[in-house]
Amino acid sequence: MNLTDQQRTLIEQIGVWHENNGIQPAAARVMGLMIVSDKRELTFDEITEALSISKSATSNALNLLLRTEHLEYITFPGDRKRYFKMKISNWREAFTRKIDDLTGFNVLLRQVLEVRNRNCDESDEGLQDFISFLDYLHQELPNLLAKWEEQNKKS
Amino acid sequence: MNLTDQQRTLIEQIGVWHENNGIQPAAARVMGLMIVSDKRELTFDEITEALSISKSATSNALNLLLRTEHLEYITFPGDRKRYFKMKISNWREAFTRKIDDLTGFNVLLRQVLEVRNRNCDESDEGLQDFISFLDYLHQELPNLLAKWEEQNKKS
DNA sequence: AAGTTAGTTCTTAAAATTATGAACTAATGA
């Protein structure tokens, strides 16, 4: 597979970043490899070998990343192998998913406001502000993406 | 401590959400309790008792949340207890921290661009787009916050 | 000086996560 030391280091760093974002270690390394690799598409065995992990670890990681749509694969006629690649365009969707997660939290916060019984209502203001800001984010972030796309297209 | 069933349920839900965002279980429940509780400030013992966890679990969780500035505490003259409370205003900082985390990732992505050797340069475009969008986010998110603050002040 | 209070620390245990290797399957090829 022939990775430079720089590449190996980057794979680990990107791996750690993804671990910190909740992806399991092996899958996180696969993410690192897929983005750092000179080849856009890699096979199961290339991944296993490049990362020195077991076939089962590879199998788990790949299926996880396929399910979460971090990866996809293509095939070629007369070739039984799958060629895995990053679903690059996916960062847009990942972005929206993050926003939705925030919105889910916001639902809980509204319930808090209903359920808890603070003596002084002033105490609720901070929370109301936060809720309001999350609403605002939810509303404005898609616009932000749109604005960037426009600006980026021009150049 | 007298929590309603609704409150207990919400504490768990908020706890799970925080767990999914990388906070350890006990600390995540403390976050839930602090926001759901009728009292704005709670003592060490109240927390221990309300969540039915050990003193060491409480100690760990509180120190973690103090370090990460999710919580702070106040004291009163002639009272040795600490009264823990959420650092409410802190969501603004948490927001900026999230942005910084993205920026950190972006640094790695730029390195990828330098280090990897893709045959067709077209392949780099998607990555360049992503990098560019992250830059844009980094630049615009603070403005978004500012704009919200302004709009919110008026009402 | 002896006891209380408000926590902390340490050892250990339990639980959860992750990876391994071997055995398996299903499709293809010789």
Next chain:
DNA sequence: TCATTAGTTCATAATTTTAAGAACTAACTT
């Protein structure tokens, strides 16, 4: 038909994370 390829699955092992409980400390009280 037998072998090979491209994986998957399963039982187990290793590692990590988390919590418990008991012993401890440091400050204050009586």
